[in-house]
Amino acid sequence: MKFKKHRHSFNDLNMLIETISGALVPKYTISYISISAKTNKCTIEYVSDDLFDLTRSVEQVISENNDLKNFSIDDIVFKKWLYTQPESNIYSGMAASCTAGTSTTCFTVRMCGSITTSSGLTYNGIVTCGHGQALSSSVKVNGANFGVTCLMQYAHNAYGDYACIRRTSSDTFPNSATADPLIYCITAITYFRPSKNR
DSSP: OOOOOOSSOHHHHHHHHHHHHHHHTTTSOEEEEEEETTTTEEEEEESSSOHHHHHHHHHHHHHHOGGGTTOOGGGEEEEEOSOOOTTOSOOTTOEEEEEETTEEEEEEOOEEEEEEOTTSOEEEEEEEOOTTOOTTOEEEETTEEEEEEEEEEOOTTOSOOEEEEEEOSOOOOOOTTTSOTTTTBOSOEEOOOOGGGO
């Protein structure tokens, strides 16, 4: 095994993407933000926004945040998302939120597809994070009603942090034949709840 010393730690890069995503998601449509351990950089994959404006916004976030003083725009790789489809109005990276009681949780759409519940019912929907959500909570995507949280996993010492949102709107998804199936579109989510939790 050979170790290589990098300029930024994984924790520092994680702080960078968390700060940037918090500032960008309300304004831009971002497909994903990730860390590359190999290049020691962050990658921002954007959908249809102007790269010049996006780059300026990222530079501004870095310059205004004292915790990011060791970073520059050179530490970020910008990639254009190549799978945008005009017939789709829901796709990976879009801003979403749910309200449970008096609190609202914000997150992003990760995957689109069909959801099969343990009782065998199948719905079209999306997968996103599970923390901060509640079963049967109403979910909005880009500020418009989308659906209802029908399955979720987020518990202390349990495997998984996900929520399945059943579509109740007329929104459309990318065509799985032309979208990248490994990242942006899945064909099915099958969830079997353990019998003790039924």
